[in-house]
Amino acid sequence: MISEPDRRKTVELIETAREAGARLIPACQILEISARTYQRWTKAGSVLKDRRPEAIRPVPANKLTPDERQRVLDMCHQKENASQPPSQMVPKLADQGQYIASESSFYRIIHEVNEQNHRGRSQKPRKSTPPKGFCATGPNQVWTWDITWLPTSIRGMFFYLYxxxxxxSRKIVGWEVYNRECSSNAATFVHKAVLAEGCILKPLVLHSDNGSPQKGSTLNAKLESLGIMASFSRPRVSN
Structure with a gap:
């Protein structure tokens, strides 16, 4: 809904553009209104305000009566319904052969009386905190690593690329191939990469997924001794 001052400003801009030689439809399109809207606003010779808030609307024929609204509230206040939302109360009443109001009416009524809050023993919704991120402004600040299975000529046997x-910099700072996937190999591999890059005891973040070798105690102890901070992906979220 566009306020009256905004309507006047829009009409002034369009009239200025038309005086400069612009056509009505392109001028209206730039301001994201239709030419018909402009004509409706100015058909009385002046800018008309929006009269929709002043409209008198008929009362719906199926509007709940005060007694029915109170019956909905009484049903919500019953002890057995103290922990149940309307999405559970309405089907339960239907199973008992009772119909008071629709589920949306239940929600609307308890919202109007400020009762649509935490109910009963159910847990309150938890606010999820944004995941912690790391921004690399130079080399050897944030590394990421993973293990890839390499098939061999023997079916079911693999080598593992660390x-x-x-x-x-997107530089491959280290890679090795092992015949098994374990945390001890990962610790040795990371130690060699740190020595090769000369960044021992320097601020470094090593990011990985939540695999067993990545979260093993042997690797975690090695990272702590090297002064490296471990970072992991969120569950069920890829790198």
């Missing part, structure tokens, strides 16, 4: 990539 690889670390620098997030800032």
């Amino acid at each position: 690889m670390i990539v620098d997030v800032f």
